[in-house]
Amino acid sequence: MGDRKFFVGGNWKMNGVKTDIDGIVQFMNAGPLSENTEVVVSPPAIYLDYARQKLDSKIGVAAQNCYKAEKGAFTGDISPKMILDCGCKWVILGHSERRNVFGENDQLIGEKTKHALESGLKVIACIGEKLEEREAGQTMDVVCRQTKALLDNIADDKWGNVVLAYEPVWAIGTGKTATPEQAQEVHDELRKWLSGNKSADVAKNVRIIYGGSVNAANCKDLAGKPDIDGFLVGGASLKPDFVKIVNAKE
């Protein structure tokens, strides 16, 4: 097994105004957060600067999305350069809500990933199947197709700046968590696919985190699986229990 530091991301989605962020900052800065976990939270774009200034420097900050250009006529969007300018080092790309609510496809997500990495950002790249795809036995076809679009856009020397987030769409925000066995099975198969389609080195070292209704009650069982290297957490990252999820490995 590679030397993969446990990684927990908190995706605030389109939630919270400054007073709410102040509350989250309070419990995050108070922790205590395990030294063995890399922690990154993801506020709405308009609050990246605000959250970055208030959060302890050991907590990373991610944008929830960005465009594939440095600047220009792209009304409403933000660029990796702007994210970095606010002191944030990460971006989430390909979240299922970007794919399914806003219609982003594999190609665009791949291009965004390439530009973000070339600009110096680190990327949490999300993949995952819908319920009907799982029920049709297509889980690995979908996950591998989505990963291939990423792989084609990640230079060999950038893999250390990528975390893959396996997030089955049917488990996101539904309270229906994948069982530890279901998540482990996909992570294991994805690692094998990466070994065959990229390299044994990338397969061994890339962190694959799980997302989908992770909470304080289920995080320890999930964290116990050998190929689950952490979590991307939505709803539960807005509450003090998020600290327990960060410390799931302890």
Ligand code: PEP
């Ligand atoms: C997410 O937003 O990536 C997510 C996994 O949400 P939740 O934890 O609420 O299911």
